[in-house]
Amino acid sequence: MMYWDSFVGKYLIQGVFHALIVAVVVEALLKIWHIHKPHYRLRFRLLIIIFPALAMPLYQVVYPQRQGDQFRFELAIFDSARWLSLPLFDNLVVGHILIILTCLVSIIFLGQEVIPFIRQVMRIRRHSKTGKVNSPKLKKALMDINDSLGGGIPPVVLTNSTKPIIHTSGFIRSDILISKSIIDSLDPDELKGALAHEIIHIVRRDHLKLGVLFFFRILMFFNPIVLIAFRRIIQDTEKVCDDLAVAISQKPLALASGLIKVYRIIEGDPLLRQKGRRLRLSLGLQAKKACLTERVERLVRPRPNPDLNYPNTRLVMTAMALALLLFFVV
Numbered sequence: 001m002m003y004w005d006s007f008v009g010k011y012l013i014q015g016v017f018h019a020l021i022v023a024v025v026v027e028a029l030l031k032i033w034h035i036h037k038p039h040y041r042l043r044f045r046l047l048i049i050i051f052p053a054l055a056m057p058l059y060q061v062v063y064p065q066r067q068g069d070q071f072r073f074e075l076a077i078f079d080s081a082r083w084l085s086l087p088l089f090d091n092l093v094v095g096h097i098l099i100i101l102t103c104l105v106s107i108i109f110l111g112q113e114v115i116p117f118i119r120q121v122m123r124i125r126r127h128s129k130t131g132k133v134n135s136p137k138l139k140k141a142l143m144d145i146n147d148s149l150g151g152g153i154p155p156v157v158l159t160n161s162t163k164p165i166i167h168t169s170g171f172i173r174s175d176i177l178i179s180k181s182i183i184d185s186l187d188p189d190e191l192k193g194a195l196a197h198e199i200i201h202i203v204r205r206d207h208l209k210l211g212v213l214f215f216f217r218i219l220m221f222f223n224p225i226v227l228i229a230f231r232r233i234i235q236d237t238e239k240v241c242d243d244l245a246v247a248i249s250q251k252p253l254a255l256a257s258g259l260i261k262v263y264r265i266i267e268g269d270p271l272l273r274q275k276g277r278r279l280r281l282s283l284g285l286q287a288k289k290a291c292l293t294e295r296v297e298r299l300v301r302p303r304p305n306p307d308l309n310y311p312n313t314r315l316v317m318t319a320m321a322l323a324l325l326l327f328f329v330v
Helices: 007-032 038-062 069-074 080-084 094-126 136-149 180-185 188-203 206-219 224-249 252-267 278-300 311-327
Strands: 087-089 156-159 166-169 175-179
Touching: 007 038, 007 080, 007 094, 007 224, 007 311, 038 206, 038 224, 038 311, 080 094, 094 224, 136 156, 136 188, 136 224, 166 188, 175 180, 175 188, 180 188, 180 252, 188 206, 188 224, 188 252, 206 224, 224 252, 224 278, 252 278
Parallel strands: 156 175
Antiparallel strands: 166 175
């Protein structure tokens, strides 16, 4: 029996094919319907992660005969087993190439997502918090944001760390960690924009939402399509927070220049380039730079983004159509 004939193999293979189909459909609809607002794009791209993780087990529960030979030969519109068994040369078949690809993606997932996440959590726990907001510039920015939001902003905590830090921490009770080097480097408008961005993350409960999404990402750790979709969703989330932060500060150029300054401070931090970590940091910073460039472009050259008519209806209809289509892809 081939590996992909087992239940685990079927889950792996169908997960990859389902993700590919959903990604092609979703990205095509985003272009056809001219959906540019990151809030809507994020919702549609969630389907690329959720469907491959849940579809095959749910179909198995609802209709166990779906995995049988009769369904594959008579009803399925795409049978992955036939394609995976196609020979390439010698004893190598298409399925072996796919297995090698999923192994590589699993290694990337471990090296670029799991290990950095664990290190970041440990690093946050090591940061000592002064708990005192002594900077008049910081106090003024927080007062302005509080007035714009009508109160209820999360706590902002200073850290004694010498590293450049500005990010949120905590899933249930979140606060914002910020270092003195960031406060000193940004002007008042830039600081207000950067803080507003982080506060919006907490107001939207992005840490909790992305934590749930990361669970689905773990289920699909082997899936290259999900890897790309997850990173695009992260970028869409950042863009949503940029837009809401600009709605508070009314100064998109200040937020753009603040993003560039923070990136340059972090990129040039000598403490981050010790212990032979240059290559890994270079790859990570290049990815962040590409995302930052796109975000800054949106802020500097905003494009008109008309509201989408019936966005929820379109999303539901897309999900229903995909659920029906994927049922016949085994």
